[in-house]
Amino acid sequence: MRAEKPDQPDSPDIRIADHEFRRFCDFLYRRTGIVFGDGQRAYVERRLADRILAAGSRGFSDLFARLLVEPDELEHLISAFTVNETYFFREDYQLRCLTSTLLDRITARKRRSQPIRLWSVPCSTGEEPYSIAIWLLENWPHVDSWDIEIVGSDIDVQALKAARDGIYSERSLMRLPRPLVAKYFTALTDGRYRIDDALRGSVQFSQVNIIDQGDTGPWRDMDVIFCRNVLIYFDDMARRTAANNLYDCLAPGGYICLGHTESMSRISPLFHVCRFPEAIVYQKPGEGGHA
Amino acid sequence: MPLIRRDPPSPSGEIPTSPEAARQDMLSGDPLVRRRAVRHLGDGPQAVPSLMEALRREGEPAVREAIFTALAALPDAAEPLASLLRSQDAGLRNGAIEALQAMPGPARLLLPGLLADSDADVRLLSAEIARGLPAGEATALLCGVLERESDVNVCMTAIEILAEIGTPEAVPILRGLPRRFPAAPVVGFAVDIAAKRITGAQN
Numbered sequence: 226m227r228a229e230k231p232d233q234p235d236s237p238d239i240r241i242a243d244h245e246f247r248r249f250c251d252f253l254y255r256r257t258g259i260v261f262g263d264g265q266r267a268y269v270e271r272r273l274a275d276r277i278l279a280a281g282s283r284g285f286s287d288l289f290a291r292l293l294v295e296p297d298e299l300e301h302l303i304s305a306f307t308v309n310e311t312y313f314f315r316e317d318y319q320l321r322c323l324t325s326t327l328l329d330r331i332t333a334r335k336r337r338s339q340p341i342r343l344w345s346v347p348c349s350t351g352e353e354p355y356s357i358a359i360w361l362l363e364n365w366p367h368v369d370s371w372d373i374e375i376v377g378s379d380i381d382v383q384a385l386k387a388a389r390d391g392i393y394s395e396r397s398l399m400r401l402p403r404p405l406v407a408k409y410f411t412a413l414t415d416g417r418y419r420i421d422d423a424l425r426g427s428v429q430f431s432q433v434n435i436i437d438q439g440d441t442g443p444w445r446d447m448d449v450i451f452c453r454n455v456l457i458y459f460d461d462m463a464r465r466t467a468a469n470n471l472y473d474c475l476a477p478g479g480y481i482c483l484g485h486t487e488s489m490s491r492i493s494p495l496f497h498v499c500r501f502p503e504a505i506v507y508q509k510p511g512e513g514g515h516a
Numbered sequence: 517m518p519l520i521r522r523d524p525p526s527p528s529g530e531i532p533t534s535p536e537a538a539r540q541d542m543l544s545g546d547p548l549v550r551r552r553a554v555r556h557l558g559d560g561p562q563a564v565p566s567l568m569e570a571l572r573r574e575g576e577p578a579v580r581e582a583i584f585t586a587l588a589a590l591p592d593a594a595e596p597l598a599s600l601l602r603s604q605d606a607g608l609r610n611g612a613i614e615a616l617q618a619m620p621g622p623a624r625l626l627l628p629g630l631l632a633d634s635d636a637d638v639r640l641l642s643a644e645i646a647r648g649l650p651a652g653e654a655t656a657l658l659c660g661v662l663e664r665e666s667d668v669n670v671c672m673t674a675i676e677i678l679a680e681i682g683t684p685e686a687v688p689i690l691r692g693l694p695r696r697f698p699a700a701p702v703v704g705f706a707v708d709i710a711a712k713r714i715t716g717a718q719n
Contacts, residue, residue, distance in 0.1 A: 244716020251680075293650040340520065358519055369518045427519035438555060450685040461648075462618045465585050469555070473577070495581055510578075 245285045249273065252292065253302075256281040269501045272305050296460075312357070312391075314400040316453060319482045320360040323449065323502035327480055328365060334478060334511075340372035344404070344447045344474070347455050348377030348434055351388025352397055354428045355420055357451070359409055378433035385430050393421035436463045441470040449477055454484035456492065465496045468493035472500075478511035525532050531591060539563040539566050547576040550552050556581040561592035568596045571608070580611060588615035594622035599640045600632060613641055617648030627657055643673045647681065655683045668700050675703070679710035 241249070246269065250261050261269050273285065280298055282288040291298045306363040314320065331341060337462035362366050379385050394417055398406050410418040433440045435452065436459065449470055456464050471481060472495045481496065482504065485491060487509040489496050496507035541553030554570065555624035564587065571583045587593040591613075600612035600638050616623040623645055630642035643661065646654045647691045658674040671693060676687045690711055 242716060248589045248716070278654060293652070342520075361519070372520050373518060374520055374522055424519075426707070427521055445525070447661070463589070465618065469582055469585050473552075473555070493581065495578055 231472065238282065239270075239277055241270045241273055241285055245289070246270070249285070251291065252289070268447055271272045276302055276305050294493065298456055303436050311349050312397045312400055313352050313356045315356070315484060317400070318485075319359070319453075319506070320364075320507065322482075322501050323357070324360065324365045326501050326505060327506070330479075331471065331480075332367065332371065336460075337371065340374050342374045342376070342447045342449075344376045344444065344450045346378040346450065346452055347375075347381075347386060347394070347432055348379050348430065349381075350384050350386075351391060351420075351428070351430070352375070352393070352394075353379055353386070353451060353453070354430075355391070355424060358428060359405060363405065375428045375467065376447075377428055377430045378435075378444075379430075380432065380434045382432055385432060388430050388466050389425070389429075391425045392417050392419075393420070412458070435467045435470055438466075438470055441474055442475045446476040446479075448479050450475060450479070450481045452481055452483060454487070456483065456487055464492045466494060472496070472509055475509040477509060481507045481509075483507065535563070539669045542566065542570050547579050550574070550576070550580045554579060557586065559582045559586075559589060561590060563594060564590055567593070571600075571611075575589065578606075579717040583703070584611045584615045591619065591622040593693050594619060596627055596652045598623075598626050601611060601630070601638045602635065609641060616645045620648050626655065631657060632660050632664075636670055639665070639667065640670045640673050642671065651681045651683050651689055652685075654678075654681055654702050659689045660684050662686075662693055668697050668703065671697070671703065673705060673707045675710050679706075679713045682710065683715045684714055687714055 232307065239308055246266060250269070260267060270276060273288070277288045280288055280301065282291065288298070290301075291304060326464065331459065335341070343354075343357055345357060350353050354375050358375055361373060377385075377388055379388070380388075393410075396453065398410070398418060406418065409424060410420045411421070433444070435441060435455070452467075453469060456467060459467060468489065472493070475481070480499070481489065483506075490498060499506050499508050535558045538553040538557040542547050542557070544553070550570070554567065557566060565591075567583050567587050571580065571587070573585060575581050587597055597612045597615050600608045603609050603612075616626075626644060627646055627649075630645070631639055633639050633642070643658060646657050649653075649657070655678065658678055661674050662671060665674070675690065675693070678690065682690075690707045691709070693707055694701075699705045704705050
């Protein structure tokens with residue numbers, strides 16, 4: 226999920242006062258972790274004005290009052306400020322952190338016979354788990370020395386089908402260097418690209434709802450979980466449940482990578498915060514830490 | 517290709533097979549077993565007594581977190597959780613507040629009584645629970661507190677929460693508060709800040 230660019234037609238003139246803007250930004254931050262500063266004032270105002278009109282509200286105060294008591298309206302609002310879209314090498318600072326730091330720490334406590342387990346959840350249409358695979362093949366010098374399992378999971382079966390098909394638009398590949406596109410993809414006649422069969426065969430996809438303990442229960446001993454930009458959609462209780470489920474899926478000492486606007490510290494006390502040069506990640510305590 | 521794909525995992529055989537087995541596992545010396553047992557105890561009201569009993573003897577943070585999360589999903593747990601506001605253990609008090617904030621429906625039924633409790637510490641901690649309610653509801657409850665409260669610390673907590681989530685109805689009541697605590701000038705400062713935050717005044 227990312228903040229959408231202000232590309233909508235002009236909205237009718239609905240004014241948002243300074244204190245309303247600040248109050249709204251505080252509110253949105255508390256609910257979603259998304260931060261808007263004064264630099265995004267015009268964008269926030271336009272989205273708010275659109276939402277006020279769409280909700281049939283009389284103005285900011287009316288909409289704001291509804292946000293506090295109507296979960297549906299809050300969902301609409303969050304949707305208005307976000308776009309569900311993903312692409313290859315998105316938030317690649319975490320991939321850099323994976324190969325510069327995390328894998329060294331993980332392999333230091335493993336035997337060679339033990340696989341490294343990486344989980345992308347939710348994985349949407351597969352861009353993230355395939356990005357992890359490509360990144361490792363291209364950037365981790367020890368990639369041939371270890372068995373590496375990459376799993377992509379999502380609640381949406383249609384997204385999983387697309388992930389298994391591995392066919393992507395040019396837009397999905399916009400962040401991938403062209404040599405990597407040539408190396409790992411085949412151009413189709415309709416302008417899209419199909420990912421290499423070997424890569425498709427190396428990533429396992431499965432349906433999982435991360436707030437369902439029955440779904441997450443079978444998954445254990447993950448070394449790194451990429452769980453980006455989904456917890457912000459949940460209420461406090463669901464976030465807390467998800468954090469507990471993910472904790473149980475991790476190996477001792479394993480890591481969780483959240484989206485850059487998310488903070489596990491606001492969700493659960495179960496994890497340690499690790500500040501690395503490339504990224505902040507959250508770690509399950511190792512053996513001898515808490516359970 | 518060094519990447520491998522394994523078969524989907526099957527459900528773990530370590531999961532307790534019944535609530536009774538889970539209750540037994542909750543007495544295990546291994547915190548991992550206790551945590552797993554908590555998470556599989558069941559989600560009916562009958563689980564509440566076992567979870568509360570386990571909570572009082574549990575020292576491992578990860579097991580406590582699992583217990584609080586399980587309790588927060590059970591409406592019947594609200595009253596037992598509220599009893600922890602009197603605990604001498606700060607971890608239990610704060611865990612109870614977070615759990616009650618996560619269950620606003622059951623918590624709002626208890627709040628009027630808790631906010632009128634004879635123990636000022638309970639009133640203060642209960643104000644924190646009100647922070648999790650919709651703004652209008654929290655404002656009404658906390659304004660009621662401010663109108664009758666004699667403990668300055670409870671009032672300061674209510675003011676702080678109103679500064680964050682209060683609605684304009686709170687401002688007249690806030691403005692009247694400093695007169696009741698002439699020996700505590702901090703009340704006046706806090707009220708000014710809260711009123712400005714609520715009304716959006718710049719200075």
